[in-house]
Structure formats: structure tokens, C-alpha cells
Amino acid sequence: MNIVLELNMQEIKKIENKYKSYFVPAKSPYVKFMVKTPGLVITVYNSGKVMFQGEKSESAASEFGYSKEDTKTSDKQENTIGTDEVGNGSFFGGLAVVASYVSNQDIEFLKDLGVDDSKNLNDAKIRQIAPILEKKIKHVSLLVNPTKYNEVIETDYNAVSIKVALHNQVIFLLEKKLDSNDKVEKVIIDAFTSPANYQKYVSKERNHPQNEVTLIQKAESQFLAVAVSSIIARNLFLENLSNLSKEIGFSLPSGAGSKSDKVAASILKIKGMTGLQTTAKLHFKNTEKAKKLAGIK
Incomplete structure (x- = not known):
């Protein structure tokens, strides 16, 4: 809590x-x-x-x-920057991180649109409302494709620190995008690590937001700004997955289940490790499972 x-x-x-x-x-x-x-x-x-x-x-x-009985922090929705990421749990596809700013004028519009945590919306609904949100709500999106992701994971970052860096950067860039009339009262990150761990990694980053950052678990179901970011990020991730599928010639599944292992094994047999490196996050256990399925040591 x-x-x-x-x-x-x-x-x-x-x-x-x-x-x-x-x-x-x-x-x-x-x-x-x-x-x-x-x-x-x-x-x-x-x-x-x-x-x-x-x-x-x-x-x-x-x-x-x-x-x-006190008013919950999440009851006050306006003048909030919220961030969320999508793709972290998927073997295939990149990592999308988004920061969104919700003002008082946005509240009624977002509720009427049916904005909710992207996990509670099907992909058809995501694709329908994400473009509307992108036009209406001030936001910043960053996508790290698998090739770049694998490169930085092998050198300067790990699975947590790369998310810290991306969340920190989208907040920093969004603050710069806002004008003088946009008052920011709080910045909420959907917590993916502990506050202490976040501070450890973010201290190494060059850019730092002007406003305090608070990590809250399940924030996407409490704050509209985080929910908006989850929807835009999900749509960005799905577009990336679709584009990668076309490029590689395989239908790439979301997630990290056995279906991903089988598709990865097929890619390895035909495209080799290069094919997997451009479509998947190689540090996942799926990589070794796919190698065994493909008969590769």
C-alpha cells in the first residue's frame, strides 16, 4: 500500500x-x-x-x-504526469515507455472515452483509442527496438536499469514539452522496482526531471495519466511487433510462453541468431529453450 x-x-x-x-x-x-x-x-x-x-x-x-477515510492520493487526477511501459514481459518486440500529462480539462474527456489500464482493454480497443489519445493528450513516447535493446543490455544496462533510464527520460522530455500554463502537481510511475532501487539507477543518468517522482504499485488502475500512458505504450508495442513480423516473415507472438519458444526455434533454423537478435530480447530464457528446440548448442 x-x-x-x-x-x-x-x-x-x-x-x-x-x-x-x-x-x-x-x-x-x-x-x-x-x-x-x-x-x-x-x-x-x-x-x-x-x-x-x-x-x-x-x-x-x-x-x-x-x-x-481520508481522500486517496489517486482521487486527485488532474495536473499529473504518469508513466508506464509495455513489452517488458514479452520475448519478441521492443520496449515502449510513455509519459502523459493529464490536466483538469482532460478528465471528463478521458472518462467518456473509456480510458482504463491497457491490461483491461483488448487490442482492438487499444488501437481504436490510442490515436485519439496521442492527438489530444500531451505525451512523450520512446521505443527501444530489440536490436538496440540487446546492444545496451550487453554493455551499460540491465533489465531494470534500462527501464529506469527510459522512464526518467520520458518524464524529463515531457516536462520540457509543457508550457507555462501546465502545472505539474505530481509525477507517478507505475512501480516496476523499489524506490531505493530506482534511485540507485536514476542517479547515474545525465538528465533529471524538475518534479519529484513517486513510484506506486498498480498505478495504471489508479491514475488516468498512467492509464493513458499504458494505452499509448501498448499500441506502440503492438505496432512494433507487427512491423517486426512483416520484416522477419513470421507472426511474432506477444508474451514469453511456449508459443514464443516454437516461433523462435523456427527463426533460428531459417534466419539464424541474427534473425532472433533483431526481433527478440535475447536475455530471456526463451532464447536457450529455442536453441534446444532448433537443435542448436
Whole structure:
């Protein structure tokens, strides 16, 4: 569970005194300090925002006036940047990451359009509404195709750090794209790693967003901005998968199941490792499974 509160300096000092022996490094310039104890992670931002995460988050936050009846962070949807990625769990296809900005004027439009987490929408619905969202909502999209993905995974990045870099970059670029009338009150990432892990990797990046970034689990079902990004990213991933299928001459499936193993084995037999390198993420276990199916050592 994630709880975000606005606390004064006295309340923050209380947290600092109580949890001082549980401090962990926080490399982000926006984080004042971080606390990690069994069942609880507390991130204190310079702005006064404090995020409580973990099974003990309600108990810890209740010391500062929080109750279940309070308005949830996700109830306030406007003036939000939200990011999501698609393709991370698919052997074939690239990795798409999108950041979207939702203002107060966008709320009714998005609800009328039926915006929801892309996992709850079929591909036909995704393809129908994604182009509408792309025209209406301010956003930034980045796609790393399999060739580039495999190249950077072998050198500077791993499966988590590459996502950190992409999420960080789309937020940075979207902030630059917004004008002076676009007020950003929060930046939400659909959490794919822990806040501490995110900070460890993002500290190595050259560009950094102006606004604080908060990682929240299942954010795509809580924030319209994240849902918009999930839909645009899904559409971008599907287009990439379709284009790669045409180029390689095989119908490439989404996901990482046995069907992917069989298609990969066929590609290996006809196109060799080069064919797989241009269509799939080679660090997946599917690669070795496909080699065995194809009789390649």
C-alpha cells in the first residue's frame, strides 16, 4: 500500500528522530532521506511530501493523522504526469515507455472515452483509442527496438536499469514539452522496482526531471495519466511487433510462453541468431529453450 502525506517540518523531524537508525542512502536530489524497516519504507521529499509504503504503512501514517477515510492520493487526477511501459514481459518486440500529462480539462474527456489500464482493454480497443489519445493528450513516447535493446543490455544496462533510464527520460522530455500554463502537481510511475532501487539507477543518468517522482504499485488502475500512458505504450508495442513480423516473415507472438519458444526455434533454423537478435530480447530464457528446440548448442 502507498500513502502520501504533506507534513510540516516538525512532523518530518519526528520521523527523522524515530527512524534515524533505519536510514538508507537516497541519491535523488528530491529526497531528503529514506527509511527502511521490516514491512515499511518511508521516503521524505524536500517539498514536505512523505510516502509510506509496505504492510505497515497505514500504522506508520496514522501517527500523522492519516485514516482510511481520508481522500486517496489517486482521487486527485488532474495536473499529473504518469508513466508506464509495455513489452517488458514479452520475448519478441521492443520496449515502449510513455509519459502523459493529464490536466483538469482532460478528465471528463478521458472518462467518456473509456480510458482504463491497457491490461483491461483488448487490442482492438487499444488501437481504436490510442490515436485519439496521442492527438489530444500531451505525451512523450520512446521505443527501444530489440536490436538496440540487446546492444545496451550487453554493455551499460540491465533489465531494470534500462527501464529506469527510459522512464526518467520520458518524464524529463515531457516536462520540457509543457508550457507555462501546465502545472505539474505530481509525477507517478507505475512501480516496476523499489524506490531505493530506482534511485540507485536514476542517479547515474545525465538528465533529471524538475518534479519529484513517486513510484506506486498498480498505478495504471489508479491514475488516468498512467492509464493513458499504458494505452499509448501498448499500441506502440503492438505496432512494433507487427512491423517486426512483416520484416522477419513470421507472426511474432506477444508474451514469453511456449508459443514464443516454437516461433523462435523456427527463426533460428531459417534466419539464424541474427534473425532472433533483431526481433527478440535475447536475455530471456526463451532464447536457450529455442536453441534446444532448433537443435542448436
